[in-house]
Amino acid sequence: MSKIWFETVAEAQRRAKKGLPKSVYSALLAGSERGVSYDDNTAAFAELGFAPHCAGLSGKRDLATTVMGEQISMPVICSPTGVQAVHPDGEVAIARAAAARGTITGLSSFASKPVEEVVEANPQTFFQIYWLGSRDAILQRIGRAKAAGARGLIVTTDWSFSMGRDWGSPSIPEKLDLKAMVQFAPETLARPRWLSRFARAGYIPDLTVPNLVQPGETAPTFFGAYYEWMQTPLPTWDDLAWLQSQWDGPVMLKGICRVDDAKRAVDAGMTAISVSNHGGNNLDSTPAPIRVLPSIADAVGHEIEVVLDGGVRRGSDVIKAVALGARAVMIGRAYLWGLAANGQAGVENVLDILRSGADSALLGMGKSALDELSAEDIVIPPGFTRTLGA
Ligand SMILES: Cc1cc2nc3c(=O)[nH]c(=O)nc-3n(C[C@H](O)[C@H](O)[C@H](O)COP(=O)(O)O)c2cc1C
Numbered sequence: 001m002s003k004i005w006f007e008t009v010a011e012a013q014r015r016a017k018k019g020l021p022k023s024v025y026s027a028l029l030a031g032s033e034r035g036v037s038y039d040d041n042t043a044a045f046a047e048l049g050f051a052p053h054c055a056g057l058s059g060k061r062d063l064a065t066t067v068m069g070e071q072i073s074m075p076v077i078c079s080p081t082g083v084q085a086v087h088p089d090g091e092v093a094i095a096r097a098a099a100a101r102g103t104i105t106g107l108s109s110f111a112s113k114p115v116e117e118v119v120e121a122n123p124q125t126f127f128q129i130y131w132l133g134s135r136d137a138i139l140q141r142i143g144r145a146k147a148a149g150a151r152g153l154i155v156t157t158d159w160s161f162s163m164g165r166d167w168g169s170p171s172i173p174e175k176l177d178l179k180a181m182v183q184f185a186p187e188t189l190a191r192p193r194w195l196s197r198f199a200r201a202g203y204i205p206d207l208t209v210p211n212l213v214q215p216g217e218t219a220p221t222f223f224g225a226y227y228e229w230m231q232t233p234l235p236t237w238d239d240l241a242w243l244q245s246q247w248d249g250p251v252m253l254k255g256i257c258r259v260d261d262a263k264r265a266v267d268a269g270m271t272a273i274s275v276s277n278h279g280g281n282n283l284d285s286t287p288a289p290i291r292v293l294p295s296i297a298d299a300v301g302h303e304i305e306v307v308l309d310g311g312v313r314r315g316s317d318v319i320k321a322v323a324l325g326a327r328a329v330m331i332g333r334a335y336l337w338g339l340a341a342n343g344q345a346g347v348e349n350v351l352d353i354l355r356s357g358a359d360s361a362l363l364g365m366g367k368s369a370l371d372e373l374s375a376e377d378i379v380i381p382p383g384f385t386r387t388l389g390a
Pocket of ligand 1: 027028029030041079080081082083108109110128156254276277278279280281309310311312330331332333334
C-alpha cells in the first residue's frame, strides 16, 4: 500500500495543512464570523448514536441509490466548491475520482477548469451557479454547461456576503502576477511539493473563473466575478422558478434550512433540495443541517429529493443522514483535503473511506440496504433537532 494512503479524513486534513501554502489552506477551511456553524456541522454528527446488533447481521450490503435520475454507487456526491490553487488538475481530478468511484461531481461556476473538460472526465456532472449578472448572462452560462453535457443544475442562493473570521481570512491576490508572487514567496517556497506540482504541470494558478463566460472569451478573475455578484439584484422565488423552467433537466436548490423554504422549492418546480448552511461559510449561527434535516424531510420528502451537505467526515455520518431522511449527502472539505493530500488518488481515498465507513455502519445495524434505515435506528439526544420556519 502506498505510504500516501491515509486512513481517515482527519489525516487528509493534516496533510493538506502541512502541504498547502497557508493562504490556500485557509481558503479551504473557510467558515465565517465566530465559526459556530462550522463547528456545529461536525459536532452535531458526533452527538448522534448507534445501537448496533451483535448477531444476525447481513452478509451483503447495497449502498447504491439515485439522485436526480443519476444512478450512483453510494449516497455520497462531490459538492461544488469554487476554490483555486489546490492542485494543478483541480476539478478535473475531482471529477475523475468521482467517476472512478461511480458518483456525481458538482462543478462550481467559480471553479478553475472549463465545464467541457470536467464533463469529459465525468459525464455525471451537475453544474452549479449563483444568481450572478443578468438573466441573459445566466442563460448563456447554463447553455454552455448544457451543451457540454452537464446532467443537472445546482442553484446556490444561500450567501449573505459576510466578511471576517475571528481566526483571520486568507489574503488572496487579485491576480498571480510578479508582484503577488514576490509577496507570496515566503509561504509558497515553504511548500516545495505544492510548488513542484504546479511547476511540473507547467503553469501557475491564474485565479480566473472560466465558466462564467463562453469558451474562448476572456475569463474574469474570481474577485471580478465576486464583485459583479455583489452588484446583482438578489433573486426572488419567481426568478428561481424561471431558472428552473429554462433548464431542460433536473434542478437542485442548495442551501435550504427552513421548512417554509423547502415548500417554496417544491412550488418552484425543483427536483431536489440540499439541506445546507454552505458548510458553515454563510450566516454564522445557522444550525447544523443534520439538526434541521428531520423536519424538512418530514415536510417535503415525499414531493422532492432531499440531500444534505455540511460536516460529513466519515461513512457513519453518511448513514446517520440517510437514516434521518436524506437520499444522499454531498461532501466539500473532505474531498478538497484529499485532493490537496494526493490529487485524484487522494479524492478516491476519501470516497473509499466514506464507502467503507458507511458499509460498516450498515453492517453493525443489521441492515442490507439504505431504504431499511429510519430515524428509529439512531440514538437522538433530547433537544437535538431544530425546526425552522414551520
Ligand atoms: C472552500 C469552499 C468553497 C466552496 N465553494 C462553493 C461554491 O462555489 N458553490 C457552492 O454551491 N458551494 C460552495 N461551497 C459549499 C460546499 O458546496 C458545501 O456546501 C460545503 O462544503 C459542505 O460542507 P463540508 O465542507 O463540511 O462538507 C464551498 C465550500 C468550501 C469549503
